[in-house]
Amino acid sequence: MVYQKIKFVLFVIVTFGIISCGDVVDFSNPVSNQGPDGRKWISLPLLEVQTPDGIYFEKIFYTATRAINGKIGGELELKNSYTGGPLRNVKFESRLTFEPNSFDDIRLISMTIQPEYGSAVFEPHGGFNKPAIYNVKFEGLDLKGVDPRDVRFVYMAEDGTYEYISVDKIKIDVDKGLLQVINAYLPHFSRFGFVN
Helix, strand or coil: CHHHHHHHHHHHHHHHCEEEEEECCCCCCCCCCECCCCCEECCCCCEEEEECCEEEEECEEEEEEEEEECCCCEEEEEEEEECCCCCCCEEEEEEEEECCCCCCCEEEEEEEEECCCCEEEEECCCEEEEEEEEEEEEECCCCCCCCHHHCEEEEECCCCCEEECCEEEEEEECCCCEEEEEEEEEEECCEEEEEC
């Protein structure tokens, strides 16, 4: 009976996914804030925490996990908001889509948003038969000094080099602090984000 309960709980967790947040502690491959050609990650404001002793800022991450059958396809979504930055409210909506026959087995897919670098980390590492399609919209960012004509969505390797990722569109509104990628085609998993 106990074994059946444990099995049921694991089934629910894997089937419906997990959404969490916490401190970032060497979550994935290390990155610096600047690439080899001088471009910089466009980061999100850190979480602002008000205490009786004053305000402090926390490095956090937000994660969603779900089992996806690659033969059928599926989606993984993550939405959240928190206090921080000059506009006082940071929001994001992140969606990862797999088309049917993207891979041949069932994989536990994890998507983590790391505000410190404005990056998304996907696991497990590996490639696909068809690219995963990633859409994300961030609002409430401090985009002063960002040149909208020169923003790119990239994959960052462990050695600090990166490659441009094919996307349908990147939207930017500096005044509203909006940064969005529409249909980024991810050929494999690792760390992805915006550079300028």
